Amino acid sequence: MDPKPVGLCPRRTVRGRPRATSDRHDPCARCGRNIPRLAATWPEGRLCFTCYFNAVHTHGTCPACLQDRLLPGPPNADGHPTCVACAEIPYDFHCQRCNVEAAHHRGRLCARCALRDGLHDLLGGEPNQPALAGLVDALCVDDRPESIIVWKRSAKVQELLRTLGDGTIPVTHEGLDTVPGKPTEHLRAILQHHGLLPQRDQYLPRFEQWIDAKLAGLPDDVGQPVRHFATWHHLRRIRAKAAAGASTRGPVHSAKQEITETVKFLLWLHETYQRTAATCTQQDVDEWIASGPTTRSAIRTFFVVATKTRLNTTVTVQHRSATTSPSLSQDQRLAWIHELLTGTSESLPYRVAGMLLLLYAQPLVRVVALPTSIISNSENGMTIALGTHPTDVPEPFASTIWQHLASRPNLRTGAGSNNPWLFPSTLAGRHLHPGTAMDRLRSLGVNLLGARNRAIGELVLQCPPSLVAEALGYSPQVAFLHATKAAEPWARYAGRRISSP
Numbered sequence: 001m002d003p004k005p006v007g008l009c010p011r012r013t014v015r016g017r018p019r020a021t022s023d024r025h026d027p028c029a030r031c032g033r034n035i036p037r038l039a040a041t042w043p044e045g046r047l048c049f050t051c052y053f054n055a056v057h058t059h060g061t062c063p064a065c066l067q068d069r070l071l072p073g074p075p076n077a078d079g080h081p082t083c084v085a086c087a088e089i090p091y092d093f094h095c096q097r098c099n100v101e102a103a104h105h106r107g108r109l110c111a112r113c114a115l116r117d118g119l120h121d122l123l124g125g126e127p128n129q130p131a132l133a134g135l136v137d138a139l140c141v142d143d144r145p146e147s148i149i150v151w152k153r154s155a156k157v158q159e160l161l162r163t164l165g166d167g168t169i170p171v172t173h174e175g176l177d178t179v180p181g182k183p184t185e186h187l188r189a190i191l192q193h194h195g196l197l198p199q200r201d202q203y204l205p206r207f208e209q210w211i212d213a214k215l216a217g218l219p220d221d222v223g224q225p226v227r228h229f230a231t232w233h234h235l236r237r238i239r240a241k242a243a244a245g246a247s248t249r250g251p252v253h254s255a256k257q258e259i260t261e262t263v264k265f266l267l268w269l270h271e272t273y274q275r276t277a278a279t280c281t282q283q284d285v286d287e288w289i290a291s292g293p294t295t296r297s298a299i300r301t302f303f304v305v306a307t308k309t310r311l312n313t314t315v316t317v318q319h320r321s322a323t324t325s326p327s328l329s330q331d332q333r334l335a336w337i338h339e340l341l342t343g344t345s346e347s348l349p350y351r352v353a354g355m356l357l358l359l360y361a362q363p364l365v366r367v368v369a370l371p372t373s374i375i376s377n378s379e380n381g382m383t384i385a386l387g388t389h390p391t392d393v394p395e396p397f398a399s400t401i402w403q404h405l406a407s408r409p410n411l412r413t414g415a416g417s418n419n420p421w422l423f424p425s426t427l428a429g430r431h432l433h434p435g436t437a438m439d440r441l442r443s444l445g446v447n448l449l450g451a452r453n454r455a456i457g458e459l460v461l462q463c464p465p466s467l468v469a470e471a472l473g474y475s476p477q478v479a480f481l482h483a484t485k486a487a488e489p490w491a492r493y494a495g496r497r498i499s500s501p
């Protein structure tokens with residue numbers, strides 16, 4: 001059997017371009033819908049674009065001739081699609097360049113060949129530079145050339161490829177840095193993946209941008225010493241690590257925490273006592289640390305550096321003793337909940353996980369394994385089913401959880417938005433590993449693991465979520481109701497539906 005049934009001029013039989021036939025609306029031969037615009041006329045009749053698209057993307061073994069090829073023909077009696085020859089479709093789908101039988105783009109070229117031509121057009125011809133030639137190959141070996149064709153239609157992508165092609169932007173990390181944006185990062189990732197650019201640490205450049213954003217708009221008394229600290233202590237150290245090929249994720253994370261805490265402290269000092277890093281006293285530091293969560297001790301490094309650089313030689317900050325501290329006070333719990341609610345020191349999922357731990361005394365091992373189905377929305381607001389019955393989630397915690405639900409990370413790698421977990425993992429279909437959540441919260445200074453969960457349970461009993469909300473300045477009208485229930489055992493509290501006032 002001739003694998004290339006060419007006979008009729010394809011222009012007469014296959015309308016490559018949609019054509020409006022306003023006078024007649026024939027139904028599609030496959031789906032039966034009335035179609036003002038048709039994609040092709042084949043022996044079976046006229047085809048709509050959807051059916052045509054499906055037809056020219058179906059490959060397999062033809063049930064009539066047993067050849068492995070494109071199967072655009074209508075299904076046989078068994079419902080199995082057939083090949084061009086057996087269906088007597090008068091069109092040859094072989095690519096005129098590479099001879100692959102597939103849907104045509106740009107005249108009679110397959111998607112891959114059309115993509116290569118399109119990339120060459122944008123790059124000003126077939127590139128000589130190995131990195132760009134490699135980039136074209138890399139984009140064309142992608143298993144979905146059609147999605148790259150669509151991506152390439154974006155004006156930003158076209159501009160980027162043009163400027164890379166004409167040499168305006170060199171194909172280097174530094175060159176790509178001059179055109180920030182998603183298309184650039186996509187290209188950088190491809191270039192790195194295929195060894196066309198060396199791997200570069202992604203945390204360091206983001207950290208540099210983060211410092212600028214963090215310090216923007218601060219009073220000079222606060223901004224200047226922190227910039228010095230960030231630049232001469234942290235950046236120098238982290239750049240050296242990156243240059244040595246070490247991971248900078250952890251160091252960047254703790255540097256951000258130390259900078260954030262130092263900014264908070266210096267702002268407080270500036271506003272409360274009108275003093276600066278240079279005129280700060282030991283009492284100031286002691287007061288600040290004693291009156292807040294353990295993360296406040298993260299200002300220690302700033303004062304170690306301040307002593308070395310003779311900025312302030314009178315203040316010392318002890319290492320935080322969170323790991324040996326036997327229990328958490330109610331004030332610390334409230335301060336932590338406040339921090340998780342409003343802070344920027346950790347990303348939203350970890351803040352929500354920490355909040356569930358501190359608000360409802362749920363151990364992290366259990367928190368990370370919670371399905372989204374335990375959250376419901378009733379007319380009285382959000383409820384969460386931690387026991388057998390749902391319990392109220394007061395504002396502002398409900399909003400934070402809604403916000404998290406709407407933006408759960410890692411869904412792209414998982415089962416899409418059907419992922420059942422409140423905290424999806426980067427591994428498809430799994431929930432976050434408890435160890436990951438513990439590490440992240442522990443590095444923030446929340447040392448609230450299994451052993452101390454009982455202690456949190458007691459704190460929850462004295463001050464359940466609605467009272468926490470009130471203590472933090474929310475919903476005072478519900479305080480009375482919950483105050484009377486505060487003495488009930490936690491199990492009963494968690495196990496009953498509390499009606500709103």
Ligand SMILES: [Zn+2]
Binds near residue numbers: 049
């Ligand atoms: Zn159709």
Ligand SMILES: [Zn+2]
Binds near residue numbers: 062063065066082087
């Ligand atoms: Zn066949």
Ligand SMILES: [Zn+2]
Binds near residue numbers: 096
């Ligand atoms: Zn081809």
